[in-house]
Amino acid sequence: MTYSAPDTESQAQFARRIGVSRQYVHKLVSQGLPISEDGRVEIKRALKWVRANVSTKAGSDDGVTLTEAKTQLLLLQAHKAELEVEQLEGSLIDKGDALTAVRTFARMFRDHVLRFPNRYGPELAATYQIDARSFVASLDEAIRRCLTEEFNEPLPFQPNDGRNNERD
Known part of the structure; x- marks a missing residue:
């Protein structure tokens, strides 16, 4: 209750x-x-x-x-x-809880994005009649490069404490 x-x-x-x-x-x-x-x-x-x-x-x-x-x-x-x-x-939440939820969601999103090439690459390659192995490898490399470049920024509501480059 x-x-x-x-x-x-x-x-x-x-x-x-x-x-x-x-x-x-x-x-x-x-x-x-x-x-x-x-x-x-x-x-x-x-x-x-x-x-x-x-x-x-x-x-x-x-x-x-x-x-x-x-x-x-x-x-x-x-x-x-x-x-x-x-x-x-219950309309006010703890900042630590919010940061934990954001980090958890970000990890989950990153994991889903990293699975995309192996999950959908062969199907896309077949659609465009290209070599599936090289297409999946290229797509995987591009996604990893994008995630590395785009997500090295600290959260806007958290000071850069040097932990934003950690690998989980």
């Missing part, structure tokens, strides 16, 4: 979630924080609203004021809470 995160919570619970006082949440409600008809905070919408509407702008240019620091902390806590809700709902 999958856990389903609640859609709403009390203003006090929301205050604890984002690390502020209940009075501050009440102030945010008066400024437009989304709540349901019964006065409960709509979690997803409220977290997005906080990130979009709580500003870090202040009048000081000589460093971060206490108010700015508290506001930045509030925004980070709201973002963290948003990620926790997404993780509970």
Whole structure:
């Protein structure tokens, strides 16, 4: 059975979630924080609203004021809470798991491509009435050269750590 995160919570619970006082949440409600008809905070919408509407702008240019620091902390806590809700709902996956899945798929794809010449080469050679043995060998060499040239680039979301040239 999958856990389903609640859609709403009390203003006090929301205050604890984002690390502020209940009075501050009440102030945010008066400024437009989304709540349901019964006065409960709509979690997803409220977290997005906080990130979009709580500003870090202040009048000081000589460093971060206490108010700015508290506001930045509030925004980070709201973002963290948003990620926790997404993780509970299963819409957020671990980066390591995603990289493992991509690598597994890439290996599987590479293996299928490398089997292509021996699997379909003779049939293609017969269709075009050419020597199957030399055609399969040429096709195999061309595919291996293509894979070597084209897939030596690191994944776009992963820094080049020197492991992208490994043979599996």
